[in-house]
Amino acid sequence: MxxxxxxxxxxxxxxxxxxxxxxxxxxxxxxxxxxxxxxxxxxxxxxxxxxxxxxxxxxxxxxxxxxxxxxxxxxxxxxxxxxxxxxxxxxxxxxxxxxxxxxxxxxxxxxxxxxxxxxxxxxxxxxxxxxxxxxxxxxxxxxxxxxxxxxxxxxxxxxxxxxxAGQAFIESRDLVKSGYLGKIRKVNIWSNFNYGLGNEFKPATAIPSGVDYDFWLGPAPKREFNPNRFHGSWRHFWDYGGGLMSDWGVHLLDMAIWVEDNPSAPGHVMTYASNVNKENRDRDTFDTMNVLFPKKDFLINYDMNGGLQTGPYGKPYGIAYVGDLGTLVVNRSGYEIYPEWDPTAEANKIEAKKLEGTTESHNLHVAxxxxxxxxxxxxxxxPEAGRIAALHAHIPNIAARVGAESLVWDDAKRKFIGNKEANELIFPEYRKPWVLPKI
Structure with a gap:
């Protein structure tokens, strides 16, 4: 080492x-x-x-x-x-x-x-x-x-x-890509976190001493200062972030994309989104979403629930690669394979495997x-991997914002097909004097 x-x-x-x-x-x-x-x-x-x-x-x-x-x-x-x-x-x-x-x-x-x-x-x-x-x-x-x-x-x-860079995810990818699980039918993803509800409403306050709030806003629209839009909770507002979907969703969706034969931007995206918990919550983003991404290799099914902390397999978040021979379930703490049963042979179709005790991998990613x-x-x-993963988070958010249950994205043309409202959200409108970069 x-x-x-x-x-x-x-x-x-x-x-x-x-x-x-x-x-x-x-x-x-x-x-x-x-x-x-x-x-x-x-x-x-x-x-x-x-x-x-x-x-x-x-x-x-x-x-x-x-x-x-x-x-x-x-x-x-x-x-x-x-x-x-x-x-x-x-x-x-x-x-x-x-x-x-x-x-x-x-x-x-x-x-x-x-x-x-x-x-x-x-x-x-x-x-x-x-x-x-x-x-x-x-x-x-x-x-x-x-x-x-x-x-x-x-x-x-x-x-x-x-x-x-994480061991659990690298080994999971290798097992999927090797064919160990057989043909992958779908990848189920879930992320259930309390913080996805956003904060309770708070009144606007004076700008804290020592904070250049106008610079903090930068290209985002001018708004009065509110602590809910500042440190720690800004991601619940479209001006600055994309909520639980772009915070946790982009991590988990990236792991589904990673096992595609040729990782690609989403084409057809079907979205259901709602704010189920509306009581005294200050946010733009959604607490509940289900998204289907039909891909060339398999279906990605994403399930998000802000305000919940339990989920499938006893895990608040995770990824399940569903194959003909078995299902592999992984999150940052490890993975486990659940074999399918062969009634003719009266045996599991593959051997069960498990990896436990893995930890965060920020350090390895930085190295x-x-x-x-x-x-x-x-x-x-x-950058291209980051762009593709971000598209899988941004497109469902855009669909929810414009009220579209279905969007079709043309990645070659970098636009949505047949939805003007969605296309208007591809780029943000920068507040002067900030200007969108030109390459």
Whole structure:
């Protein structure tokens, strides 16, 4: 096992502590300056910080800058990283100034989804590689622009769909692709989480001290400040995110797409969506959805229930690959195969298999990104994979928003067939002075 993997797994930093272990600090001191990978974090409140943790736990990675529009969070993170690493990152409140840094190799984008495209494209244009949280962007069109930018400027872009680095999912994919389950008929997916209901209504408040709220809104419409639309809960509003569908859905749908012979954008999408729990809930997005994606290889069936915490096989979320010979059920903690019974042979058609005790794979996904910065190889989740996964989340959301039970997407033409309202939601309308990037 490489030193990198050893350092990742031994670091207390990955357990949530901001203190790097002495072995990691020593390893960092042994890396020549010419071999260091210098990264910056843009958007440092929650997931952004978590992804940065995994970066700086690698011996060759150094955090040189952090940027946020909330100075309270920004100052806290700069102090924490400085204490953990012995080197305080530079402080920025405008990502454009950060991207002017010459000694910067890559940026981590941990902002709300509506900022992903502007920052990622600007980073590519500035010659920086990009790790961008999922979903890739907050609209179909913006995902396309990001993929174009990564290609045009020859940048490594890793989309944060870290399950592609997870042991349970890799082994599951290999079992499906090998034919072990026989012919795959359908892939059933479910995600049941309480937070999908959104928050209870709260009154508008004054903008918190130290927050540049106008910059936080950026290209999104002007709105009065409300804590429900800010840290932690912004994803329940179309201006900034896509709810439970684009938060968890994009992860799970990606695992269904991953086993296709030739992973492709959805063509025909059938959607049922509703807000079943309407009592005192402040949100735009839906708490209940069922979506069918008829694909060339099999049917994908997605079932989402915000406000519930139980699901099939006793799991709140998961994926079931349903084959003629058996069904494989997987989530981040492992997988299990349930064989079909052969009444003639009076035996299972295949051997039952189980993998238990697997854990999160953010660290491995980050390590893959850093390795690809050095080798220029394609990462685990390149832009096109991120774009296709995002389409599987955005199209059902669009269908629900325009009241269409069925939508047909022409990926070659990048438009919906016969639905003007849906086509109007492919790109967002940016608020001035922000302008949709041109590649």
């Amino acid at each position: 490489s030193n990198r993997r050893t350092f990742i797994k031994s670091s207390a930093f990955l357990a949530g502590s901001l203190a790097l272990s002495p072995s990691i600090l020593y390893a960092k001191s042994q890396v020549a300056a010419s071999d260091k990978i210098r990264v910056a974090l843009i958007g440092c409140n929650n997931m952004g910080l978590g992804i940065l943790r995994h970066h700086i736990a690698l011996p060759e990675v150094e955090c040189v800058a952090i940027c946020d529009v909330d100075q309270n969070i920004l100052d806290k993170r700069i102090a924490e990283v400085g204490t953990a690493t012995g080197k305080k990152p530079q402080r920025f409140t405008d990502f454009r100034k950060l991207l002017e840094l010459k000694d910067l190799d890559a940026v981590i984008i941990g902002t709300p989804d509506h900022w992903h495209c502007l920052i990622a494209v600007a980073a590519c244009q500035a010659g920086k590689d990009v790790y961008v949280e999922k979903p890739m962007a907050n609209s179909i069109g913006e995902c396309d622009l990001m993929a174009q930018a990564a290609s045009k400027y020859s940048r490594i872009m890793q989309v944060g769909q870290q399950q592609r 893959n990104f850093v390795e690809c910065i050095k080798t220029r190889n394609e990462p685990n989740c390149p």
